[in-house]
Amino acid sequence: MSLEKRDEFDHHAWLKEKDLTAIERVFLTTLVVLDKRLRIVDYLELLEDAYYKINLQMPKSHTEQYDLDNKFWYWYPLYSLGFFSVLAYIVAAVSGALLGFYYAPSTASTAAGTPVAYASIKTIMQDIQFGFALRSIHRWSAQIMMAAVFLHMLRVYFTGSYKEPREVNWLLGIILISLSMVFGYTGYLLPWNQLAFWAGQIGVKMSLSVPIVGEWGAQMLFGGFSLGQPTIIRMYILHVFILPFVVTALIALHVGIVWVQGIAEPH
Amino acid sequence: MSDTDTTDDARTDGGEETADSESTNTRADGGPASETSGTSSELRSDGGETGIVAPDDEVPTWSERKERKAGLSRLTYEYFERSRREDQELRQESDYVERDVLGFPTWPHEIIRNGAISLFFVGMMILIAAALPPSLEMPANPSATPSIILPDWYLYWSFGLLKLNPLNPGLAVLDGGKIISDQLYGVLANIVVVGAVAFLPFLNKGSARRPVEQPFWAAIGVGGAVFSFTIAALAVQNLIPLPLSLQLNIVFIAPVVIGTMTYALLKTLREGYMYGLNRRYYMLRPPK
Ligand code: HEM
Numbered sequence: 001m002s003l004e005k006r007d008e009f010d011h012h013a014w015l016k017e018k019d020l021t022a023i024e025r026v027f028l029t030t031l032v033v034l035d036k037r038l039r040i041v042d043y044l045e046l047l048e049d050a051y052y053k054i055n056l057q058m059p060k061s062h063t064e065q066y067d068l069d070n071k072f073w074y075w076y077p078l079y080s081l082g083f084f085s086v087l088a089y090i091v092a093a094v095s096g097a098l099l100g101f102y103y104a105p106s107t108a109s110t111a112a113g114t115p116v117a118y119a120s121i122k123t124i125m126q127d128i129q130f131g132f133a134l135r136s137i138h139r140w141s142a143q144i145m146m147a148a149v150f151l152h153m154l155r156v157y158f159t160g161s162y163k164e165p166r167e168v169n170w171l172l173g174i175i176l177i178s179l180s181m182v183f184g185y186t187g188y189l190l191p192w193n194q195l196a197f198w199a200g201q202i203g204v205k206m207s208l209s210v211p212i213v214g215e216w217g218a219q220m221l222f223g224g225f226s227l228g229q230p231t232i233i234r235m236y237i238l239h240v241f242i243l244p245f246v247v248t249a250l251i252a253l254h255v256g257i258v259w260v261q262g263i264a265e266p267h
Numbered sequence: 268m269s270d271t272d273t274t275d276d277a278r279t280d281g282g283e284e285t286a287d288s289e290s291t292n293t294r295a296d297g298g299p300a301s302e303t304s305g306t307s308s309e310l311r312s313d314g315g316e317t318g319i320v321a322p323d324d325e326v327p328t329w330s331e332r333k334e335r336k337a338g339l340s341r342l343t344y345e346y347f348e349r350s351r352r353e354d355q356e357l358r359q360e361s362d363y364v365e366r367d368v369l370g371f372p373t374w375p376h377e378i379i380r381n382g383a384i385s386l387f388f389v390g391m392m393i394l395i396a397a398a399l400p401p402s403l404e405m406p407a408n409p410s411a412t413p414s415i416i417l418p419d420w421y422l423y424w425s426f427g428l429l430k431l432n433p434l435n436p437g438l439a440v441l442d443g444g445k446i447i448s449d450q451l452y453g454v455l456a457n458i459v460v461v462g463a464v465a466f467l468p469f470l471n472k473g474s475a476r477r478p479v480e481q482p483f484w485a486a487i488g489v490g491g492a493v494f495s496f497t498i499a500a501l502a503v504q505n506l507i508p509l510p511l512s513l514q515l516n517i518v519f520i521a522p523v524v525i526g527t528m529t530y531a532l533l534k535t536l537r538e539g540y541m542y543g544l545n546r547r548y549y550m551l552r553p554p555k
Binding site for chain 1: 384388401406409467485492
């Protein structure tokens with residue numbers, strides 16, 4: 001018996017018979033080579049599944065099924081507000097990541113007598129190519145996201161979409177809008193200008209006024225009872241590390257639940 | 268005894284695969300577990316034999332055993348079985364009309380449309396950012412309190428709630444002293460407002476979706492939205508040329524007035540609107 005491998009299915013003859021174009025032959029050869037090594041065939045089912053999910057044929061919606069929409073449901077354009085919030089969030093995240101390359105969270109004094117954080121924002125705005133644009137885009141996308149989220153919440157309220165199976169998403173939404181506001185607040189403090197400092201002052205006062213846990217909260221969030229280096233570092237870590245992960249995960253969950261439950265239809 | 272009971276009950280529902288239909292039937296009647304049935308005697312065999320039986324087709328598999336476990340897990344299993352059956356029945360009796368194409372495929376139709384919308388929105392954001400650049404105020408100076416201290420606009424409502432201290436009741440017993448500090452009062456106001464909004468789905472139930480179907484709740488919503496503006500105006504009270512007491516009145520009265528107007532308006536619209544809606548609905552689905 002020969003030690004040479006036998007081609008039991010006579011792949012060569014099969015290939016010849018198929019009369020493939022060059023592209024097809026290259027593709028098939030690559031596929032065979034990869035499959036011999038990585039057992040792609042085992043994952044084909046997964047791929048197929050994904051393919052059909054992507055090309056999903058949507059079932060008829062409630063309004064379609066009962067033909068209730070011959071009168072236009074005039075709220076529908078507002079259903080895009082949730083998506084618009086996600087979009088603005090993504091723009092803020094990208095521009096924020098770029099700003100993060102140049103920003104320095106420090107209250108130490110520069111030679112000019114301004115805090116380092118403030119000076120780094122100034123550098124971004126005055127010296128760095130597109131820095132001014134970047135900061136402007138970051139601020140505006142954050143503002144627009146907040147506006148979109150508020151309006152999204154109003155549309156969910158006035159279309160009664162928070163009812164029966166969707167209470168969890170409403171609660172999740174409350175958490176998301178609160179965290180978004182914390183996101184905005186922590187970002188507001190980062191330039192360490194007058195507005196930032198005094199908004200921070202109010203934050204400390206607020207948390208100190210809470211009985212029992214107030215002082216602990218002030219130390220945890222602001223790093224003490226007066227503002228300084230510990231405050232700005234905490235705000236920075238919250239703004240660029242903790243909140244991005246938490247809020248992104250919660251948005252994914254929120255939208256995932258919408259995917260599973262479907263959009264609420266008017267009856 | 269109780270052990271035997273549970274096993275037998277469990278057998279009743281897992282029924283399909285039980286071998287001796289006789290004993291299954293007796294048990295399915297709901298009578299007390301019969302002492303004479305084969306399974307029970309097996310369980311009680313503590314005397315002569317080993318009690319170990321070679322597995323055959325009737326021996327439940329590990330997953331079957333797991334399904335039949337007593338307690339919460341069993342309840343869960345039964346519930347899922349039931350709801351699956353319910354779904355199946357609903358599907359069978361549904362008058363859902365099948366079509367060849369039920370909607371647009373995600374790719375390319377939806378993706379291209381959504382991509383166009385996304386690009387438009389992002390472009391709009393960049394345009395706004397280019398047209399209205401942000402400013403950078405003076406650097407932080409702990410020794411100079413600015414005359415106007417404000418957070419970003421989306422926190423004005425919260426900031427306004429912090430300024431409700433004129434409403435913090437003083438007690439005559441305490442010589443007009445207050446039980447809780449003004450700041451704590453403001454923090455509590457925030458918690459109450461957010462809590463009330465969060466609690467909403469548990470107060471307003473039912474399947475109504477359109478504001479006309481529920482004028483009361485629509486009025487509450489409009490009142491709330493108006494309140495978010497009036498309370499935000501309280502945050503900038505030092506920029507508004509009105510006496511504080513007047514402004515405090517506006518904060519609470521405007522939402523009520525506008526809410527009432529909404530209620531009246533929707534009540535008026537309601538009849539005609541609901542009439543048309545019901546007519547369309549019942550023309551398509553005449554009552555059985
Ligand atoms: C970071 C903020 C948020 C993001 C990114 C977000 C995103 C979304 C998206 C993309 C949808 C799909 C439907 C649509 O676009 O309208 C949705 C639905 C929903 N959202 Fe939000 N949302 C946010 C905040 C909120 C808030 C504040 C609430 C309410 C308190 C809320 C409650 C809901 C509910 C109940 C649904 C289901 C609506 C339906 O099925 O018709 N969300 N969200």
